[in-house]
Amino acid sequence: xxxxxxxxxxxxxxxxxxxxxxxxxxxxxxxxxxxxxxxxxxxxxxxxxxxxxxxxxxxxxxxxxxxxxxxxxxxxxxxxxxxxxxxxxxxxxxxxxxxxxxxxxxxxxxxxxxxxxxxxxxxxxxxxxxxxxxxxxxxxxxxxxxxxxxxxxxxxxxxxxxxxxxxxxxxxxxxxxxxxxxxxxxxxxxxxxxxxxxxxxxxxxxxxxxxxxxxxxxxxxxxxxxxxxxxxxxxxxxxxxxxxxxxxxxxxxxxxxxxxxxxxxxxxxxxxxxxxxxxxxxxxxxxxxxxxxxxxxxxxxxxxxxxxxxxxxxxxxxxxxxxxxxxxxxxxxxxxxxxxxxxxxxxxxxxxxxxxxxxxxxxxxxx
Ligand code: PLP
Numbered sequence: 353x354x355x356x357x358x359x360x361x362x363x364x365x366x367x368x369x370x371x372x373x374x375x376x377x378x379x380x381x382x383x384x385x386x387x388x389x390x391x392x393x394x395x396x397x398x399x400x401x402x403x404x405x406x407x408x409x410x411x412x413x414x415x416x417x418x419x420x421x422x423x424x425x426x427x428x429x430x431x432x433x434x435x436x437x438x439x440x441x442x443x444x445x446x447x448x449x450x451x452x453x454x455x456x457x458x459x460x461x462x463x464x465x466x467x468x469x470x471x472x473x474x475x476x477x478x479x480x481x482x483x484x485x486x487x488x489x490x491x492x493x494x495x496x497x498x499x500x501x502x503x504x505x506x507x508x509x510x511x512x513x514x515x516x517x518x519x520x521x522x523x524x525x526x527x528x529x530x531x532x533x534x535x536x537x538x539x540x541x542x543x544x545x546x547x548x549x550x551x552x553x554x555x556x557x558x559x560x561x562x563x564x565x566x567x568x569x570x571x572x573x574x575x576x577x578x579x580x581x582x583x584x585x586x587x588x589x590x591x592x593x594x595x596x597x598x599x600x601x602x603x604x605x606x607x608x609x610x611x612x613x614x615x616x617x618x619x620x621x622x623x624x625x626x627x628x629x630x631x632x633x634x635x636x637x638x639x640x641x642x643x644x645x646x647x648x649x650x651x652x653x654x655x656x657x658x659x660x661x662x663x664x665x666x667x668x669x670x671x672x673x674x675x676x677x678x679x680x681x682x683x684x685x686x687x688x689x690x691x692x693x694x695x696x697x698x699x700x701x702x703x704x705x706x707x708x709x710x711x712x713x714x715x716x717x718x719x
Contacts, residue, residue, distance in 0.1 A: 355658040356702045360695030361500050361528060361637055362660060367550035373594035377587035385584050395586040402593025406557055409596055411537050414561040417576045418589055422527045422545035423451040425558035428569040429523045429541040430455050433492040435565040443467040443485050444494035445477050447675045452494045452525050471678050474629035475504040486518035493522050497529035501675040501691060502628030503637025512538035531599030540564055551595030555588040606696050610636045613694040613703050620707035627676060627689055641689040644718055653713040657706045660691040
């Protein structure tokens with residue numbers, strides 16, 4: 353049985369157009385993009401087309417570096433903090449994905465002063481706390497565009513402006529918003545991932561504003577402008593490029609569709625409370641709770657729907673969600689929360705059937 357897939361924040365299915373764009377580079381065109389002969393040059397050209405397709409969605413005064421994931425892009429980006437001489441403070445939002453939060457905390461073990469910035473009950477950054485922590489030693493501020501667990505959209509443009517005023521760089525983890533909503537034009541570093549935009553797994557990218565120094569993350573043959581050595585996969589690059597282009601071409605249609613799905617879901621889950629801001633929210637995310645529910649049990653009862661309890665990472669590790677905790681929810685409320693993620697390839701029928709199955713199991717459990 354194939355379940356109804358409502359976990360589009362964990363990953364998305366590969367778009368058929370993306371599969372078609374990747375196929376030639378997996379079959380006959382197997383040249384190494386770093387080889388000087390004709391097969392290598394063809395592969396290198398495909399990589400550069402893909403780079404332009406990704407760059408077309410990003411601010412124009414910077415460059416794109418391909419990586420193996422957004423997590424790698426974020427780790428690469430943090431290196432910029434090490435080039436800010438005399439500055440050793442890092443501030444990130446407490447509700448960041450582990451890729452940012454745990455990296456920032458690792459920098460603490462390396463002598464940096466890392467601050468986790470609080471959020472309000474809606475999951476939005478407390479800007480006064482950012483203002484208060486930004487001093488003359490501020491090196492890097494990290495803020496996500498869209499939260500992966502609760503969908504809240506942070507005021508990233510304002511955060512970037514505040515970071516700049518203090519002389520710090522701003523890193524935006526745009527993984528859950530890239531290709532779907534506006535990016536912060538003032539950010540210095542932007543990380544994105546292929547598999548969240550109907551592209552392949554195993555590829556991400558870092559956009560870097562011109563003039564910013566970045567120490568290498570991976571040493572070796574000097575590929576990717578000397579900061580990320582290793583042979584690129586033309587197939588993965590072509591897939592990411594095609595996925596980005598498709599997102600750009602379909603942006604309004606995708607958004608209208610997702611808003612329709614979300615509105616239907618909100619009406620079908622009327623008995624549940626929504627976690628996170630209602631208006632500053634990406635419509636493809638619905639994180640809801642029903643007091644008294646044991647979500648672990650609910651998930652095993654509703655096998656016909658692929659959905660998530662908290663974030664995929666948090667539920668995989670068994671750790672309670674740090675995002676829901678930061679909102680001030682009690683452990684019992686966190687344990688009664690689920691995340692539904694709608695995407696391009698869902699339809700209203702998916703939402704209606706899933707709501708029926710989840711609500712039926714929840715009623716049974718609570719009765
Ligand atoms: N940042 C956010 C907000 C995410 O949702 C994810 C993936 O769940 C990541 C970073 C990590 O992306 P990747 O899987 O490409 O490393």
